[in-house]
Amino acid sequence: MAKIIIIGGGVAGLSAGIYALLSGHKAVIYEKHTEAGGNLTGWQRGPYHIDNCIHWLTGTNSATKTYKMWKTLGVLDNGIYSPPSLYTCELDGRRLSLCRGADRLENELISVSPADISEIRSFASAVRAAAYLSGLCGGKKTDITKLFRYFKMTAGELAEKFSHPLIKMFLSSFLTEDFGSLGLIFVFASFCYGNADLPRGGSKEAARNMVRRFLSLHGELHTGVAAEKLLLDKNTARSVLLDDGTEVKGDYFILTADPEPSYVRLTGKSLPRALYKMKNNGKLSRFSSVHCAFSCPRNLDFDGDLVFEMTEDAKILSGAKYLTLRNFSHESSYAPEGETVLQAFFFCREDRCRQIIDLDRNKKAYEKIKKITAECVSGQIELRYPGLKGKLRLLDVWTPATYRKFTGSDCGTYMSYAFSSGYVPKTCRNRADGIKNVYLATQWLQPPGGLPTAANAGKNAVACINRAENRVSRSKRMP
Numbered sequence: 001m002a003k004i005i006i007i008g009g010g011v012a013g014l015s016a017g018i019y020a021l022l023s024g025h026k027a028v029i030y031e032k033h034t035e036a037g038g039n040l041t042g043w044q045r046g047p048y049h050i051d052n053c054i055h056w057l058t059g060t061n062s063a064t065k066t067y068k069m070w071k072t073l074g075v076l077d078n079g080i081y082s083p084p085s086l087y088t089c090e091l092d093g094r095r096l097s098l099c100r101g102a103d104r105l106e107n108e109l110i111s112v113s114p115a116d117i118s119e120i121r122s123f124a125s126a127v128r129a130a131a132y133l134s135g136l137c138g139g140k141k142t143d144i145t146k147l148f149r150y151f152k153m154t155a156g157e158l159a160e161k162f163s164h165p166l167i168k169m170f171l172s173s174f175l176t177e178d179f180g181s182l183g184l185i186f187v188f189a190s191f192c193y194g195n196a197d198l199p200r201g202g203s204k205e206a207a208r209n210m211v212r213r214f215l216s217l218h219g220e221l222h223t224g225v226a227a228e229k230l231l232l233d234k235n236t237a238r239s240v241l242l243d244d245g246t247e248v249k250g251d252y253f254i255l256t257a258d259p260e261p262s263y264v265r266l267t268g269k270s271l272p273r274a275l276y277k278m279k280n281n282g283k284l285s286r287f288s289s290v291h292c293a294f295s296c297p298r299n300l301d302f303d304g305d306l307v308f309e310m311t312e313d314a315k316i317l318s319g320a321k322y323l324t325l326r327n328f329s330h331e332s333s334y335a336p337e338g339e340t341v342l343q344a345f346f347f348c349r350e351d352r353c354r355q356i357i358d359l360d361r362n363k364k365a366y367e368k369i370k371k372i373t374a375e376c377v378s379g380q381i382e383l384r385y386p387g388l389k390g391k392l393r394l395l396d397v398w399t400p401a402t403y404r405k406f407t408g409s410d411c412g413t414y415m416s417y418a419f420s421s422g423y424v425p426k427t428c429r430n431r432a433d434g435i436k437n438v439y440l441a442t443q444w445l446q447p448p449g450g451l452p453t454a455a456n457a458g459k460n461a462v463a464c465i466n467r468a469e470n471r472v473s474r475s476k477r478m479p
């Protein structure tokens with residue numbers, strides 16, 4: 001039995017911990033925050049619960065391997081909620097939603113714009129092909145060459161193939177227009193075929209379920225302690241120095257936080273070559289978002305997300321074109337009866353994230369920008385929903401600076417990288433250059449990151465340790 005020290009108790013760390021225990025090792029997690037979960041979290045504001053994370057969880061279709069992984073990790077212990085639509089775009093009073101099934105998607109797009117029929121048919125075929133490749137069509141053979149023409153298109157370029165402004169917006173606003181259109185097509189396929197639903201209870205409950213699973217297998221979780229340094233003996237890590245001054249020995253070390261700041265600080269070495277190359281790849285970019293949460297009456301007229309274009313002055317202030325609203329009415333415990341939590345957010349590119357993080361050095365300036373942002377966002381919501389005038393109560397505002405402080409990610413990002421057109425997501429090697437017993441288990445090994453990438457990274461790191469320990473048979477049996 002090896003003693004595996006895991007630094008960071010986010011999804012990657014908890015996954016590594018659970019798979020380590022299932023493989024017969026001792027697993028100890030050190031998490032700098034007071035609770036485990038990392039970005040998979042939520043928090044209370046009085047009687048209101050703010051859900052930080054999951055819009056869709058890839059791997060809710062029981063035919064997939066990822067589903068089995070979520071079951072092993074306990075993430076689906078409260079069951080699955082299947083929302084009727086993932087998101088809705090609204091333009092000039094007309095709406096278009098991503099609902100279930102590629103046929104329905106095709107028909108709804110055609111009903112919005114019959115003139116775009118040939119592009120729509122081609123797009124729907126690509127969604128079916130992506131579903132087939134993701135193992136979601138029950139083996140029904142589908143022509144995957146339908147995907148090829150989208151490889152070199154961004155979502156923005158894809159949108160330009162259509163003449164109708166609502167379809168253009170539908171395709172370019174959800175993941176942003178810079179994202180590779182194949183990424184969008186795979187998300188559509190997942191949602192259409194029931195592989196992108198929500199764990200009941202929300203993000204925080206999903207994280208708690210992972211913690212329960214870890215503890216029930218006799219894992220050791222220490223919260224409120226940060227790892228400061230790995231102490232090396234030539235090319236082997238011997239122990240980790242914690243910020244409370246203790247030194248803890250281990251046989252293997254798994255690092256799970258954003259490597260850009262954490263790997264460099266912990267090991268005293270520069271980024272592993274593969275990660276350095278990824279960081280400098282022009283096809284990859286970092287992003288984050290600014291969020292405001294409000295309490296409001298429960299009777300909102302949309303499910304999932306609603307995306308609409310902001311007014312010109314709001315675009316200048318936010319640096320974004322679209323505002324997305326998230327309705328949490330499906331979780332009745334998030335707010336007192338008759339009310340719900342309405343979250344609004346807009347995306348920020350890396351330069352904007354860094355500006356906000358810089359502002360955070362000056363408490364007054366940062367608080368001021370948060371106040372202005374909240375006023376601007378509530379104004380945009382009230383313009384769209386005049387009935388909500390005077391009924392929105394601000395619960396919280398958070399930004400890339402919050403994410404940076406909370407998880408230690410480089411510019412407040414919470415996914416790894418957005419990838420543009422012509423990029424095939426690759427997984428970087430999970431080894432620390434030149435240190436024998438240190439593994440990386442993080443979403444930053446593979447764009448675009450996200451929960452399945454993080455959880456898989458944890459699982460893969462343990463599989464590598466099992467191989468190193470000559471436990472091939474055990475790693476093969478890992479659920």
Ligand SMILES: Cc1cc2nc3c(=O)[nH]c(=O)nc-3n(C[C@H](O)[C@H](O)[C@H](O)COP(=O)(O)OP(=O)(O)OC[C@H]3O[C@@H](n4cnc5c(N)ncnc54)[C@H](O)[C@@H]3O)c2cc1C
Nearest residue numbers: 008010011012032038039055056226227257414450451454
């Ligand atoms: C608003 C939002 C929406 C999202 N929506 C989705 C979605 O719909 N679907 C999806 O798949 N993903 C989504 N994500 C992304 C998802 O949350 C992340 O991909 C995932 O949580 C990353 O997990 P991780 O363990 O790799 O990293 P993190 O969550 O960053 O965890 C790293 C952990 O390490 C800890 N840590 C850092 N440094 C140290 C140290 N020195 N010592 C000890 N501990 C340390 C941190 O505190 C943190 O807990 C969303 C994220 C956000 C914020």
